[in-house]
Amino acid sequence: MLTSPWARSAAGANTYDTAAAAVLPTIYERTTAAAMAAGAINLGQGFPDDEGPQWLLRAAAESITDPTYGPNNQYPPGLGLPVLREAVASHQARRFGVRLDPQHQVMATTGATEGIAATMLAFAAPDSDVLSFEPWYDSYGSIAALAGARLRTVPLSAPDFRPDVATLVSMISEKTSMILLNTPHNPTGTVFTADELGQIVAAARKHDVVIMCDEVYEHLVFDGVQHTPILAVDGAEDVAVAVSSAGKSFSVTGWKVGWVTGSAELVNKVRGVKQFLSFTSGPAYQWAVAQGLEDDRGFFAENQAALQAGRDHLAEGLAAAGLTPYAPQAGYFVLADIAEVTDRPAAEFCLDLARDVGVAAIPVSALTLGNEASADLDRLVRFAFCKERSTLDEALRRLKRSRV
Numbered sequence: 001m002l003t004s005p006w007a008r009s010a011a012g013a014n015t016y017d018t019a020a021a022a023v024l025p026t027i028y029e030r031t032t033a034a035a036m037a038a039g040a041i042n043l044g045q046g047f048p049d050d051e052g053p054q055w056l057l058r059a060a061a062e063s064i065t066d067p068t069y070g071p072n073n074q075y076p077p078g079l080g081l082p083v084l085r086e087a088v089a090s091h092q093a094r095r096f097g098v099r100l101d102p103q104h105q106v107m108a109t110t111g112a113t114e115g116i117a118a119t120m121l122a123f124a125a126p127d128s129d130v131l132s133f134e135p136w137y138d139s140y141g142s143i144a145a146l147a148g149a150r151l152r153t154v155p156l157s158a159p160d161f162r163p164d165v166a167t168l169v170s171m172i173s174e175k176t177s178m179i180l181l182n183t184p185h186n187p188t189g190t191v192f193t194a195d196e197l198g199q200i201v202a203a204a205r206k207h208d209v210v211i212m213c214d215e216v217y218e219h220l221v222f223d224g225v226q227h228t229p230i231l232a233v234d235g236a237e238d239v240a241v242a243v244s245s246a247g248k249s250f251s252v253t254g255w256k257v258g259w260v261t262g263s264a265e266l267v268n269k270v271r272g273v274k275q276f277l278s279f280t281s282g283p284a285y286q287w288a289v290a291q292g293l294e295d296d297r298g299f300f301a302e303n304q305a306a307l308q309a310g311r312d313h314l315a316e317g318l319a320a321a322g323l324t325p326y327a328p329q330a331g332y333f334v335l336a337d338i339a340e341v342t343d344r345p346a347a348e349f350c351l352d353l354a355r356d357v358g359v360a361a362i363p364v365s366a367l368t369l370g371n372e373a374s375a376d377l378d379r380l381v382r383f384a385f386c387k388e389r390s391t392l393d394e395a396l397r398r399l400k401r402s403r404v
Helices: 018-023 027-038 054-065 082-096 111-123 139-146 165-170 194-207 264-274 283-294 299-320 346-357 372-379 389-402
Strands: 006-008 014-016 106-110 129-134 150-155 176-182 210-214 240-245 257-262 324-326 333-337 380-384
Touching (some): 027 346, 054 283, 082 106, 082 283, 111 139, 111 210, 111 257, 111 264, 129 139, 139 150, 165 194, 176 194, 194 210, 257 264, 257 283, 299 333, 299 389, 346 389, 372 380
Parallel strands (some): 176 210, 210 240
Antiparallel strands (some): 106 257, 324 333, 333 380
């Protein structure tokens, strides 16, 4: 079953079963396994069909085998290769006007997921509240639970999925240790505005609360919408840590090269945790990603255009199949409301979809607390459009033929 370790207690509180989570694969892994077992097209897990730009792949291969590129097969420094940290700082300054000291304000991580985990374990105090919007990237809930903290959320509601900043701010109390943000947002595709971020930063400063902002989709923004990094917001440097990675930006999700940026003080606290997770990883990939960040050779724009076309194609096809799609501002995913075709919960719908129709997708309910506030999200399904046109065409053909 596509279930979750989150449960609703008799007292009405949201609880997280860490024992269940320890043996239960993530919803992404379970969906991919279900797709493989059923021979279904996998529009669930967010990985592209293509393998990233060839020049970037060659750079990684050369960095492994050619000693002139450095000793890239042994432990790199714990903070990451200097060339990568410098490239991240240069990229943020050129693209967004964010100035960072690469020696003290940038740390490489084993993908954004490790960066998220290390940051939350550094700042989410036991018995504290961690605030976020839902749905979310599922590691937020798991790591909050591992830290002994409580996750409390505000739903992002259709049709526009804009963050209710006033409600989030009203939930800050003396028990709050962290605020988790994700912009561009997974899975809704919402891009938070500078004003929305500014209000949250002001509240965090007032209450001495740390913000972690997950920005892995920073280069996958459509329709001329502008991404605002959290560290570009006035006052954020004192309270905010940003997490990003190369996986989504360069379509190399398996490389697991991420980074954490922020003030030297905050990054150093995250380092204190990160060094006991993976310690360090992937110097050859780090070296290659540094080359890409310094000069993407037009890949970001090309990839953005291709993804936007895929988004539009998938949304049109889902509508033709009877669903109600919501076109995202960014990311890899279209959310679709299934209420017009079934009254079943999205989790049941997705099981039948993979087994009987041959298309795998993810129920948005798996990315929520499952409480009354998030009930409207239970009829939404997440479909990935970071696929070849032929893959999307076949998936849509199956959906239309089955009349889901």
